[in-house]
Amino acid sequence: MGTDSPFLLAAVSLLSALHMGYLARRVGLSRMAHKVLPPSVTGPPEFERTFRAHQNCAEFYPLFLVTLWTCGLFFCEVTAAAGGLVYIIARQIYVNGYVKSTKKRLPGFYLTLAVIVTLSLLALIGVLRGILHKYFNIHL
Amino acid sequence: MGTDSPFLLAAVSLLSALHMGYLARRVGLSRMAHKVLPPSVTGPPEFERTFRAHQNCAEFYPLFLVTLWTCGLFFCEVTAAAGGLVYIIARQIYVNGYVKSTKKRLPGFYLTLAVIVTLSLLALIGVLRGILHKYFNIHL
Amino acid sequence: MGTDSPFLLAAVSLLSALHMGYLARRVGLSRMAHKVLPPSVTGPPEFERTFRAHQNCAEFYPLFLVTLWTCGLFFCEVTAAAGGLVYIIARQIYVNGYVKSTKKRLPGFYLTLAVIVTLSLLALIGVLRGILHKYFNIHL
Numbered sequence: 001m002g003t004d005s006p007f008l009l010a011a012v013s014l015l016s017a018l019h020m021g022y023l024a025r026r027v028g029l030s031r032m033a034h035k036v037l038p039p040s041v042t043g044p045p046e047f048e049r050t051f052r053a054h055q056n057c058a059e060f061y062p063l064f065l066v067t068l069w070t071c072g073l074f075f076c077e078v079t080a081a082a083g084g085l086v087y088i089i090a091r092q093i094y095v096n097g098y099v100k101s102t103k104k105r106l107p108g109f110y111l112t113l114a115v116i117v118t119l120s121l122l123a124l125i126g127v128l129r130g131i132l133h134k135y136f137n138i139h140l
Numbered sequence: 141m142g143t144d145s146p147f148l149l150a151a152v153s154l155l156s157a158l159h160m161g162y163l164a165r166r167v168g169l170s171r172m173a174h175k176v177l178p179p180s181v182t183g184p185p186e187f188e189r190t191f192r193a194h195q196n197c198a199e200f201y202p203l204f205l206v207t208l209w210t211c212g213l214f215f216c217e218v219t220a221a222a223g224g225l226v227y228i229i230a231r232q233i234y235v236n237g238y239v240k241s242t243k244k245r246l247p248g249f250y251l252t253l254a255v256i257v258t259l260s261l262l263a264l265i266g267v268l269r270g271i272l273h274k275y276f277n278i279h280l
Numbered sequence: 281m282g283t284d285s286p287f288l289l290a291a292v293s294l295l296s297a298l299h300m301g302y303l304a305r306r307v308g309l310s311r312m313a314h315k316v317l318p319p320s321v322t323g324p325p326e327f328e329r330t331f332r333a334h335q336n337c338a339e340f341y342p343l344f345l346v347t348l349w350t351c352g353l354f355f356c357e358v359t360a361a362a363g364g365l366v367y368i369i370a371r372q373i374y375v376n377g378y379v380k381s382t383k384k385r386l387p388g389f390y391l392t393l394a395v396i397v398t399l400s401l402l403a404l405i406g407v408l409r410g411i412l413h414k415y416f417n418i419h420l
Contacts, residue, residue, distance in 0.1 A: 007410040010350045014403055017346040021396070024339065038382050039325075039332035045179075052179035058339045059164065059198045062205060065342060066157040070150045102178050116161070123154055130147040185319075192319035199304065199338045202345060206297040210290045242318050256301070263294055270287040 009072040012084035013065065019088050020061055023095060027054045030099075046099065053098035053105065057091055060112065067119035074126030080119060087115040149212040152224035153205065159228050160201055163235060167194045170239075186239065193238035193245065197231055200252065207259035214266030220259060227255040289352040292364035293345065299368050300341055303375060307334045310379075326379065333378035333385065337371050340392065347399035354406030360399060367395040 030036075030050040036043035041051055064087055072080030094108025132138040170176075170190040176183035181191055204227055212220030234248025272278040310316075310330040316323035321331055344367055352360030374388025412418040 003410075003414045005354070005410060005414075007354070007407055007414055010354055010403070010407045011411065013346045014350050014400060014407060017343045018400060020343050038385070039328045039378075041332070048179040052181070054339075058342075059194075062198075062202045062342045063157045063160050065346070066153045066205070070154050074145070074147070074150055098179075105178070120154060120158060123150070127147055127150045127154060130143075130145060131151065134143045134145075134147055188319045192321070199334075202338075202342045203297045203300050206293045206345070210294050214285070214287070214290055238319075245318070260294060260298060263290070267287055267290045267294060270283075270285060271291065274283045274285075274287060 006069075006072055006077055008077050008081035009069060009084075012068065012081045012088075016061070016064070016068075016084065016088050019091065020057065023054045023057055023091075026095070027051055049102060049105075050095075050099050053095040056098075056109075057095065060116075064112075064116060067116055067123055070123035070127060071119040074130055075122040076126075079122065083115050083119045087112055090115060146209075146212055146217055148217050148221035149209060149224075152208065152221045152228075156201070156204070156208075156224065156228050159231065160197065163194045163197055163231075166235070167191055189242060189245075190235075190239050193235045196238075196249075197235065200256075204252075204256060207256055207263055210263035210267060211259040214270055215262040216266075219262065223255050223259045227252055230255060286349075286352055286357055288357050288361035289349060289364075292348065292361045292368075296341070296344070296348075296364065296368050299371065300337065303334045303337055303371075306375070307331055329382060329385075330375075330379050333375040336378075336389075337375065340396075344392075344396060347396055347403055350403035350407060351399040354410055355402040356406075359402065363395050363399045367392055370395060 027050055030047050031038065034044045034047040036047050042048060064084075068080055068084045068087075071083065090108050090111035092108070094105055094112060097104035097106070097108050129140050132140060167190055170187050171178065174184045174187040176187050182188060204224075208220055208224045208227075211223065230248050230251035232248070234245055234252060237244035237246070237248050269280050272280060307330055310327050311318065314324045314327040316327050322328060344364075348360055348364045348367075351363065370388050370391035372388070374385055374392060377384035377386070377388050409420050412420060
């Protein structure tokens with residue numbers, strides 16, 4: 001790859017993947033602490049909250065990657081990478097809160113939504129600008 | 141990105157990500173309507189069907205993105221983007237059907253499979269053609 | 281795409297997507313064999329192990345794709361593609377083992393972790409080298 005490669009997007013993606021691995025590990029540790037053997041996914045409330053917290057992160061992860069890369073490639077790489085870092089931190093806040101109580105999952109969750117909405121809108125601007133330029137010869 | 145960038149693939153990916161966000165939201169609304177508090181994922185049959193419908197979409201989403209982008213980059217972008225739009229509509233039909241009854245999930249589901257199989261085969265043609273050209277100097 | 285396109289990464293990604301489709305199909309067959317109708321996800325232990333095995337593969341799949349592509353684009357394509365093939369085989373060993381007993385899931389699982397850690401580290405080397413070159417003008 002040349003020096004114009006999206007190294008920052010790659011770095012944030014790698015970091016987010018390692019973070020997802022860490023969250024999966026946390027479910028494993030919670031299984032051990034609460035003696036919930038696989039394949040069971042039910043047990044004490046704290047285990048169930050930890051499990052659901054990770055599930056929610058996993059459900060949103062591909063969606064996050066799509067908005068990160070489309071924003072980074074078609075709008076601005078530095079903005080997208082910064083948003084990606086905020087997203088990872090927000091997911092950590094979300095999981096830490098959710099493990100404590102169902103209600104405490106909300107602040108972190110709303111922050112992840114804010115990041116995804118922002119990245120999506122910026123990506124949409126970049127992609128629509130590109131489509132207008134390429135297919136309609138309109139320069140914005 | 142230059143004008144040869146895959147804007148259509150980016151646009152369809154963004155649309156699919158927003159659609160996944162909408163389906164997640166629908167599970168949240170179903171939680172409220174049926175008073176199923178997180179982290180519980182069991183409750184009235186309609187809630188459980190809504191929950192599983194979204195889970196199935198989430199399980200297939202990365203798989204869809206792989207076939208969309210490999211077909212779009214290595215075979216034909218317009219074909220892949222059109223297939224992607226059909227996939228999103230098929231997922232909507234699938235979820236709408238599944239929420240009503242387990243059996244009504246099938247037409248939408250078969251349509252999503254048809255799209256994934258088609259995109260995969262076209263992608264395979266493009267990728268194999270590329271490998272033959274690059275590594276074996278065979279031009280098809 | 282030109283002849284410098286990452287055809288091997290695309291081929292391995294397609295193969296992994298088809299493998300994920302096959303694993304989803306296996307859950308469907310297990311549903312039929314054990315008469316577990318959707319949306320239910322509980323039933324005889326063998327069904328529950330088959331279900332969880334696929335869930336775990338689905339949770340890790342986006343994470344795998346991120347390490348595959350960052351390693352392949354920023355470190356070495358052939359190494360990443362080879363690692364990707366080992367990962368697919370390891371996931372097959374994991375599922376085959378998990379279907380038999382909870383304990384037999386471990387060898388395959390550890391192999392998938394070994395692949396992900398290796399691809400991540402190599403990707404990290406490539407990405408950090410790129411960042412040092414691009415933003416700090418340091419050539420390693």
